[in-house]
Amino acid sequence: MKKTALLLLSLAFSLPGFSQGNNYTQNYKKYDNLALTPPMGWNSWNKFACNVDEKLIREVADALVATGMKDAGYTYINIDDCWHGERDAQGFIHEDPKRFPSGMKALADYIHSKGLKFGVYSDAGSQTCGGRPGSRGYEFQDAQVYASWGVDYLKYDWCNTEGLKAEGAYKTITAALRKAGRPIVLSICEWGNDKPWEWGPTVGHLWRTTGDIYNCFDCINDHGTWKSWGVMQILDKQDGLRQYAGPGHWNDPDMLEVGNGMPANEDRAHFTMWSMIAAPLITGNDLRKMSKETTEILTNREVLAVNQDKLGVQGFKQSTKDSVETWLKPLEGGKWAVTFLNRSRKPQPVRFDWQTTPITDDLSKQELNATKTTYKVRNLWAKKDAGTTKKAFAATVPAHDVVLLLLTK
Ligand code: GLA
Numbered sequence: 001m002k003k004t005a006l007l008l009l010s011l012a013f014s015l016p017g018f019s020q021g022n023n024y025t026q027n028y029k030k031y032d033n034l035a036l037t038p039p040m041g042w043n044s045w046n047k048f049a050c051n052v053d054e055k056l057i058r059e060v061a062d063a064l065v066a067t068g069m070k071d072a073g074y075t076y077i078n079i080d081d082c083w084h085g086e087r088d089a090q091g092f093i094h095e096d097p098k099r100f101p102s103g104m105k106a107l108a109d110y111i112h113s114k115g116l117k118f119g120v121y122s123d124a125g126s127q128t129c130g131g132r133p134g135s136r137g138y139e140f141q142d143a144q145v146y147a148s149w150g151v152d153y154l155k156y157d158w159c160n161t162e163g164l165k166a167e168g169a170y171k172t173i174t175a176a177l178r179k180a181g182r183p184i185v186l187s188i189c190e191w192g193n194d195k196p197w198e199w200g201p202t203v204g205h206l207w208r209t210t211g212d213i214y215n216c217f218d219c220i221n222d223h224g225t226w227k228s229w230g231v232m233q234i235l236d237k238q239d240g241l242r243q244y245a246g247p248g249h250w251n252d253p254d255m256l257e258v259g260n261g262m263p264a265n266e267d268r269a270h271f272t273m274w275s276m277i278a279a280p281l282i283t284g285n286d287l288r289k290m291s292k293e294t295t296e297i298l299t300n301r302e303v304l305a306v307n308q309d310k311l312g313v314q315g316f317k318q319s320t321k322d323s324v325e326t327w328l329k330p331l332e333g334g335k336w337a338v339t340f341l342n343r344s345r346k347p348q349p350v351r352f353d354w355q356t357t358p359i360t361d362d363l364s365k366q367e368l369n370a371t372k373t374t375y376k377v378r379n380l381w382a383k384k385d386a387g388t389t390k391k392a393f394a395a396t397v398p399a400h401d402v403v404l405l406l407l408t409k
Contacts, residue, residue: 026178027175027179028178028202029203030204030248032248033183034248037312038280038312039250040074041078041119042077043078043079043284044080052082052083054101057107061111067295069283072304076116076117076282077116079119082096083120083132084133086133104149108150118152120153120154121157123135125159129159134160146182152183188204188206192207192208192237201249205250211227212228212229216262217269218343247312252279253274256282256298258283258294265401266400272303275303275337276307277314302380302383302406310332311330311364315327324342325340325341326339326340328368334409335406335408336366340395341402342397342398348397349394354375370390375409377407386405
């Protein structure tokens with residue numbers, strides 16, 4: 001029996017045409033060892049929409065370095081929609097020659113020469129959301145072109161995808177990127193429609209969990225057929241998803257609006273909450289004209305360390321009282337980040353008694369028990385130490401603002 005089975009098996013492998021349909025297997029798994037902490041960088045969409053060209057992208061790359069953003073950890077310079085020109089007779093995609101006269105390869109080289117990484121955008125459908133050529137039917141050619149330019153990051157959108165299933169479509173582009181041979185971060189952007197957190201972790205490195213962000217702290221922008229969402233609305237939509245995030249695979253609540261017009265308190269709260277939920281930190285403001293306040297928010301190292309913590313555990317809401325939410329994020333080495341988020345329009349007092357409020361995170365198995373361990377408390381926005389967990393913490397949180405604490409053993 002055993003011998004016959006072996007013989008059949010070796011026959012199957014020696015006859016190329018024998019097992020039909022499996023001769024050209026693809027690798028549908030993303031590149032490993034990328035985005036082990038949430039990706040940090042800049043993307044053109046939130047501020048510039050379709051108004052992108054090589055001059056802007058070069059200037060932004062320069063500004064990322066000059067403002068200290070690069071030193072703080074921001075790496076990716078990503079061009080969103082509307083960079084595309086036409087496909088040639090063979091089907092290869094080209095950049096818009098008017099907007100990118102020097103070509104994408106030269107732009108990628110420039111970005112790389114600054115020690116930064118380069119990202120582009122495409123769409124699984126026939127056209128991008130901005131009406132440019134999509135990748136449908138051209139996935140393997142597009143991936144080949146991106147690899148030849150030196151692309152490091154691909155955001156892959158979901159407009160005009162009639163008849164496609166998201167999981168299959170994203171696996172196709174992953175296989176194409178694999179075939180092209182250059183490790184590229186894949187940012188899945190199908191707005192959370194088909195539960196990408198369930199199939200996305202092996203296919204891509206991050207997946208949008210919602211529709212587009214809207215530059216407003218607490219409102220909804222109704223466009224008729226679709227809506228875009230304020231910072232608080234997006235935050236609420238992350239409920240129930242934390243178990244899916246971790247090193248190399250992140251929930252993506254969309255790019256940052258910090259520096260795009262909200263007041264500093266709201267920008268700070270937005271940035272803090274994205275840090276607490278281990279979100280990718282892709283800025284979307286004009287880095288060439290940042291205010292001092294915006295730069296200080298985006299480059300606060302201690303807050304960035306909360307986001308970039310190696311454990312990669314997404315934080316959670318522990319309680320809500322009088323419009324103040326208490327959020328916790330377990331960090332490496334038994335540390336904890338604790339945020340009091342005031343969602344109301346007036347200042348609110350907070351009091352948190354560490355001694356009587358032990359916390360256990362069932363997901364990460366981390367424990368915060370101040371009766372067993374005394375933690376040092378530091379206020380990360382005030383940049384001041386704030387005693388220990390022997391004493392209850394009390395403060396007033398301004399309207400639409402946060403107090404963010406770091407607890408260290
Ligand atoms: C979609 C995406 C946005 C942006 C635009 C570009 O709406 O969700 O993030 O990429 O398309 O057209």
